[in-house]
Amino acid sequence: GAVVSQHPSWVICKSGTSVKIECRSLDFQATTMFWYRQFPKQSLMLMATSNEGSKATYEQGVEKDKFLINHASLTLSTLTVTSAHPEDSSFYICSASPLAGNTGELFFGEGSRLTVL
Amino acid sequence: QQQVKQSPQSLIVQKGGISIINCAYENTAFDYFPWYQQFPGKGPALLIAIRPDVSEKKEGRFTISFNKSAKQFSLHIMDSQPGDSATYFCAASTRSGFQKLVFGTGTRLLVSP
Numbered sequence: 001g002a003v004v005s006q007h008p009s010w011v012i013c014k015s016g017t018s019v020k021i022e023c024r025s026l027d028f029q030a031t032t033m034f035w036y037r038q039f040p041k042q043s044l045m046l047m048a049t050s051n052e053g054s055k056a057t058y059e060q061g062v063e064k065d066k067f068l069i070n071h072a073s074l075t076l077s078t079l080t081v082t083s084a085h086p087e088d089s090s091f092y093i094c095s096a097s098p099l100a101g102n103t104g105e106l107f108f109g110e111g112s113r114l115t116v117l
Numbered sequence: 118q119q120q121v122k123q124s125p126q127s128l129i130v131q132k133g134g135i136s137i138i139n140c141a142y143e144n145t146a147f148d149y150f151p152w153y154q155q156f157p158g159k160g161p162a163l164l165i166a167i168r169p170d171v172s173e174k175k176e177g178r179f180t181i182s183f184n185k186s187a188k189q190f191s192l193h194i195m196d197s198q199p200g201d202s203a204t205y206f207c208a209a210s211t212r213s214g215f216q217k218l219v220f221g222t223g224t225r226l227l228v229s230p
Binding site for chain 2: 004006032034041042043044045046049093095097105106107108109110111113
């Protein structure tokens, strides 16, 4: 299957700093990628839809100025958590679907665990 | 109406047994129902998916049963193995909300040796 890679896989930062997480589709192109957040023992909650070459679409309740999304190419989307606070500590997961031969299947990255001290 | 309700929250099954996880939805516009498997510290991986034009789909030991009138679908894992111990999520999406998945709350499955 197609591969989605996230980097870093885990990151620890101080409160008030910003952290960037990358999501790459390694062997396919994707015009749309999705960012999810998952708290321990909970389900995945969609944060935003990242659209290549245009602004991201945020879900209700997600602060767009805090979670900056950039989808600069067909293989890369980035999520920047600005002025991070301990409550932002979570598991962030991205997903994408190939443009070609699209069956609707979403491929997920391995996730990035953020810990804000 | 966007919710997908999943049960049970946790499940313990003996090796070789059948694991059954159920999901229910309200939005009749949903037309794609995947199941994902997630191991601790990893992203979810697609197990099997179904569309409402069929009532059952089987892939290896995994079977989805779909009841359109009841708006319910379930995952059956036959001959459950300890390696199947993971968290399972059902999900749903609409044709217009292409790939914008709504996830169930998850079921933590433990298969005892």
